[in-house]
Amino acid sequence: MTHKPRKTQLTRRDFLKLAGATGAGLAASNWLAACAAPTPTAAPTPEVYTGEVFDSGGATLNIGIWGSVWTDFERENLLNQFEKDFNCKVQVDNGPQWFPKLVAAGVDNPPFDLINQNLPEATQGADAGFYVPVDEVKANVPNSADLWDFAFKGTGLIRAWSGLGLSYRTDLASKAPESWADLWNDEFDGKRGILTPLNNSFTASLFMVASKIFGSGYEDTEAGLKAMEGLVPCKLGDLSPTLDNWLGAGEIIIANEYDGSAWGMAANGASVAWVAPKEGVPILEQNVSITKGSKQKNLAYALLNRMVSAEYQAKLCDFFMMRPTNKNTQLSDKMKAVGMANDAEAVKNVWIPDWKWWNSVQAELSEKFDKIMQAG
Amino acid sequence: MTEASPNAAWPLRQRSFWLVAPPLLVFVVFFAIPVGTLLLLSFNAPNQATLRPEANFALGNYQHFFDEELFTDALTRTYWISLEVTVLSLVIGYPLSYLMARTQSPRWSNLLMILVLTPLQVDTVIRAYGMVIIFGDVGLVNSALLYWQMISAPIPLMFNDFGVVVTLLHVGVPVMVLSLMGAMQNIDPALEEAARSLGANRFITFLRVTWPLSLPGVLAGSLLVFVTALSSYTVPRIAGGGKVVTLSTLMYNKIQTNAEWQLGAAVGAVLLVTSLIVVYFYQRLTQRSIGGLV
């Protein structure tokens, strides 16, 4: 017996049920989300921030900083107190990339007010028009008067830096390297480590230094690419601790690393030392930018003001073994013991590349770099 | 709608047709529309400042893709690796799955289940690090071979295609085993018994009875392993050490570090379209040999 289904009636009813359910669901989640979202406060009037403590009325400041230890340290030594003093809430986004989120949200409605980045990524943000220009930041952060000149060569204020050089195994290398060119020595074939992809402070600086040493200048990209070919065979790491791991295990003997990591490994008993090559030391910078579309600019400037103060820099740099950018920062004994100094002599050779130029060529160079590195 | 069975007249069956509507709606709203919009970027010229598709239409990114060796090599490499992982997962996982399905003792089958699931419990990153410990130049395998003087220099087993395939297998095999389990269990041992009693040896029995009946599980497992391998990023990154360029690692570089959204979108579009085509035809083909709907 065939039973003719009353198909049409069921279908329409089902559709209505479905539409109703979807609508209700969307409305419910919207309502729930609105309940959870913080009430926005009005944008502050655009006056120059002069360093005073003020009540922000419960505003939320969204910042981007590195995660794990870094966030824990800044929370305990800076952010918790800041929240109390300014009656605000600081929400932290640990990235590790912030630029895509900035672009996704648009200039006028940024998800962050303040971001701590390295310059390759920060320059992308500045070039795309997302950040407050350096001069305006300088004018709104009173403590910036105490910073070394190179602190203004980024996209906001540079609040700390590390030296980029060569870390090596003292027991496995034939002798201590002195020049950047030593990275290319035959004894390190297959046993040298660099970071990939190309567009990070480490490898980009290495590329430019190689262009200068083996070519006619920092912008001689042809020479730089040829130099990269000479690095093969090598090992490519994704993060600095990976390189450290390999260095410790002996998978590599020499690496393009920053000073702090080698000091940390040596303090833990590893036979690792760091060398500042004679041709010059590029820096790994902690560059802080303020977003143009931020609705909490004064609050952001206030936080940045504290970040670049001599006292806070002393704490931060001592903990992470970085170098300060504030002229008045007192170095601890631990820092002096590894040879750090905070005077005009120490900072005169700090070299900041033309990241704006680099940003215009990095995409094409990255592809060529990937192709070269595939081979070995 | 085809009336495939005498049950087609019942309201229950008609209603079950619309069960697909809620998941379809969710997928259209929260996947097709967002991802489709993002992939539309692939038709725009490079522009670091925006992630919204613009009105100007150009094929420059696709031209770049097919002109550059880096990209076309990545395309072939991605599919080649995924195919290897899928086939090997099947070859390695099938006997294990069969054994597990036929194990009568609860204690053994519990143990086997636990053992098969453990690789999936561990974070991908640490799993990859573990593989480096085993297969790296100063890793266990090379150290052992060097110690026994079977080789004079370390064999490169990591930071290349081999390392990536081996590491991907560590996800592929458990996925394949789990996918096969249900189908294996549904194979009535009486059928195998009957074949054997008619004089077929073990191998023929497998070929003519076991294998065809396990096909739904094989289909599910191979599809899941294939697409997982295809889109994997962490494994080629860590186990490949930056030297194994797949479409996923390319996409990551373009989007995360180079801020080349438009080109990255083109890579994504190529990956999505090619894999949709492959999966679609694979399904049609296996549908035919399986017979029922699955």
Next chain:
Amino acid sequence: MSEERGLGMPVVFRFGAIVALSFLIVPMLIIVLAGLTAGGYLKFPPEGLSLRWVLAFLGLGPGSYVASTGAAGATTVFIRAFGFSFLLAALSTLASLALGTMAALTLTRHDFPGRAFIQSFFLSPLMLPGIVIGLALFIFYRAAGLGLSRSFTGLLIGHIIICTPFVIRTVSASLYNFDLSLEEAARSLGASPLQTFRQITLPLIMPGITAGSIFSFIVSFGQFDVTVFLAIPEQQTLPLTIFDHLRFHSDPIPAAAGIFAIVLVIVSLLVTARSGDLKAFAGFGKT
């Protein structure tokens, strides 16, 4: 081992199964042992055995880093992240099971034009790396203005999109050649569709449901790339926490996380196996 077992299994299968098991287990053993090292680095063989890193992971022992006060401090960030990931995975799994089963039911019972395309469509979230889906959803949430950006719901939706394809596949495999007359018999006896589903269909497709929920849970728990974009402030998932940790340390904490997860699975499987054997519970056995 009786003769009835494995009649369709060539002898080479037993060997293959052993090879497969060793392949899966040996690296796990190494990771477990490396996580039990008393030393400070992740390497094998470990420098002595100790539970220090597992305790550090649980927030019970000295932390893996020196807190800013200068003294070794414990941190509960990992165990809290574990709990959050667990909750997120559980909810993703429930939702994916519901949506996935619905889709599988339709797809395996009706042959309509475009069926193969819809099937491929449902599988397509797995064809793209997480960064594409994460970024696309982030843009979508911000543009839609429903407050989904950086919300738990938004994050959950992202996970559901990734997990449901697994459920659809495994449940579809289970529904193959499903005998509809069983359902029809129940209906003719007066059972409602829901009753029929719960008491007739569901028990028979249990293997697919179980496999699907295992996949969904594991995929959601270990999900990284989508989560990076959809993460909510102040509450990280475990993979994000581990990744952040790895930016600063090369210690065995991530291996300790793995040890904890494995132990948890073993304990929960053994506990549930107390009430009958695991296979029957999972529906893999025919009663």
